[in-house]
Amino acid sequence: MSDYPKFAVVGHPNKGKSSIVASLSLDKSIQIGNTPGTTQVKRGFPLKVDGKIVYELFDTPGFQRARRVFAWLQDHGDVSADKRVDVVREFVFKHKTNEQFKDEVELLEPILNGAGIIYVVDASKPYGAEYEIEMEILRWCGQPSMAILNLIGDEDYRDEWTRALGQYFRLVRTYNPMIARHIEHTQLLESMAQLKEDWTESIKKAISVLDELYDKKVEESLNIIVEYMVEVLSFVHKEKIKKEEASEKEKEDAKVTYRKKILSSEKKERRAIEKIWNHLDIEKKEISLELDRVGLFSKESASIFGLSQKELILTGASAGVVTGAGFDLITAGSTLLLGSLIGGVVGGVGAMFGFDNLYEVKVLGQKLGKRELSIGPMQNLNFPYVLLGRSLYHASMIAKRSHAERDNLELDNTSFTEKIMDAKNRKGLEKMHLKLRKAEEIEDEVLEEYRTLIKKSLLTLL
Amino acid sequence: MQKKSSNITLKSYLDLAQLLKKYKGKHEDNRLFALTQKSEELKLLSLWQEKNLYRINEELDSSKYLHYLTLLTSLFGIVLLVFGFFTGFALLSYSGTEPVNVIYLLLVMVGLPLFSMLLSLFSLFTGNRGANFFNHFSPLYYLEKIIDFLPFAKNINLSSLPFSATLSKWIFLQRLQLFSFLFALGLFSALVLTVISKDIAFAWSSTLEVNPISFQYMLGLLATPWQTFFPSAVPTLELVEISHYFRLGDKLDTTMVQNADKLGAWWKFLAMATLTYALVLRLLFWFMIRLGLNAQLKKELLALSGVKKLLKEFSTPFVSTQSVKQEKHLEVKEEASISASETLSDxxxxxxxxxxxxxxxxxxxxxxxxxxxxxxxxxxxxxxxxxxxxxxxxxxxxxxxxxxxxxxxxxxxxxxxxxxxxxxxxxxxxxxxxxxxxxxxxxxxxxxxxxxxxxxxxxxxxxxxxx
Missing domain, CATH: 3.40.50 (Rossmann fold)
Structure with a gap:
């Protein structure tokens, strides 16, 4: 027999067993549906560290013919309590190939092989006595057990469920796989560790590994956000031009390329964040389309993620950057926020109002007889905050997203800026933004300070 | 656990950079590799690169570059050795009527190497722009620029190689030390051979008013490194005085002629000065720069794109939570084909x-x-x-x-x-x-x-x- 803890997640059909396993195993490949019988066979989800299994979770089909099973057990089980597990074993052995009991056989097998029982119920629906048969069967198995109250709907019947479940299970805990964060995940594991003394060490190790993994993911996300910010804010696009001065077409073409590059960087950054948190297929759910509705250059995104005119002035002033030119930019920026660039995303037609205030278009001097057109870095004061706000928001939503979640990711965008950026934070961030706008060399300390500020903001959102 | 030491070379640096552009491995495989090797991180990188090098199908950048570098180094090395040798012969050419000026020899055999080492030091301790300025003083700089235009150099695109300005500076300086050493070796060999095959009269002469006592004091300072264990290679005041040569006059000073047998004694001092300042010190410089180059290589290797990730994967436990068993997928119908009526009977x-x-x-x-x-x-x-x-x-x-x-x-x-x-x-x-x-x-x-x-x-x- 294996020496690591195993847990079978069992229960009535459609009570969120697979969702709980998906959430705990961080695996979004599990099929989850409201059709009973979505899970047809048991599947083990081992938590492996360097190839060694620390614990294993089993997703199982729900009870389908619990009354018949229990009737069989009672017919064959006129034995003392210590022998009841043998009767269950006999049932499984005798019905292994019986199509009628395939679900029960699937769910009982891991338990008979030593798995602890995690019984899942939907506590948003009233308690029913029919569950007692299932609980009785599980009690006959004689394995350590706990119950999870999953709140699938809006109502709350946890009190009545707790009273009933308390008679059958050592522990009863609430866990909603759809909204559970890392902390709830580890708390549930801590409860599982209490089920059997022998399992404590393994589960504690798993908790520490998962904590480490989580921290690593946060750090990696931060690195990606910082790299992305530096890349985009300092990005300069250069293009050779044919004559002394750039033609309007050359300018417009260069602007479109510049914007394409920024949007493609954002797309790349999002993919990288989604990969870290194992949510890569989120695009298949057309989430990117949802997010694109709040385009980088639209007035909505600026009002949601950017700073208000007052905040911009304060930020600029506190960082010592508000010069006459700065005010011009702010004015241009606010004009932009109020009405310009509506619908301006990639492919938008060139000459949009306020566009030239975002990018500095320069014609560079001769280099080996060739002239170049240069665009960037982005001069708009609000742009870094729009960019950072969007990035942090996306990263936090992805990081918090349960692997049991199958719906599209939706933005809840109210008061987002205020939540992550206070005046002190903005001042620190602006120091870096200013350097990037001026295309200055970034010292390690400034970069580290910037990273720390972004980390602080990200952690606030997680 | 015994840790294996690492040795980063230009080859391993270039190979790793090229490999990482093509292949980075999976976390699971990389972690497993690190667990089986149990080495420190640089050694691990080197072993990982060796293990996966076969994935590069095209010719290795390192092969092309090292071939180019070896060819260039050999060519210049031989040229400079021969050039040093003939320079030595030219400097020591003695017609029998006019003695060989020691000061002139000292300028070439000691002064020039010290000046070149000083430039190397400036180059070392200044930023890339400063270093570039000081490197312009070296003929090697111009020779390499010329070589770049030759056909055989076209096979390699140096700008595509992952060499930062700092790393290029270290590589240049290391080669500069090698070539200077070979040049000095040529000089030294010429000195030894000339001394063996000719009877040379050395003297010293300067337009500046240098008295023999001051000159001997300066020479004594130069000879500090060997004066305790090789005192005969330190010019005495008497030797300095008798070999003081004045250009005016149509024949040699009578004192010099009287002490002609002693004038050859300078060779020991010159040989030791060349050996100490042009060869041994240069070797020390070369060694120091080699250490610096290794440190820079190590720094840049760790900064190569993909290395940070690779090291993280080496050190981070690989955690997997996925099931190995394929899910038996249930085909779910979008909508039911039957409908419900809304009224109950009485x-x-x-x-x-x-x-x-x-x-x-x-x-x-x-x-x-x-x-x-x-x-x-x-x-x-x-x-x-x-x-x-x-x-x-x-x-x-x-x-x-x-x-x-x-x-x-x-x-x-x-x-x-x-x-x-x-x-x-x-x-x-x-x-x-x-x-x-x-x-x-x-x-x-x-x-x-x-x-x-x-x-x-x-x-x-x-x-x-x-x-």
Missing amino acids: AYASLLAWNYAEKTLLLLQDHNKIKASNMAVVGGRNSFSQDQALVDGLKGKILLYVKAWEPPTMDFMDFLADILANKNVKVVEVCPLGTASGNYSSKKSDMEVWLKKLEQVDSEKLEVIDV
């Missing part, structure tokens, strides 16, 4: 409530104002024999309440099949109900689940009611 022969408590059944009956001659709860804690007896006694039109939020289990489906199999039963109306708090109205999604399941029952007696 009266039924029997009213059954699946998995309900008896008192709830009474409440339901009161709520829906249904007349039924027979009412019973089924399922739940009932035994099979109880339910079976009940089913056997059914007849006419049956209303069967079920909890809409509880999906139909096979236990229910078996029960329903038993009722439908009863010939006395004419119609069975299954009515999924919501919770009491929702006024018993079922949710659309719950109804869908029931409809999809019940459509599998092939019986005309079955109807579904959604109130």
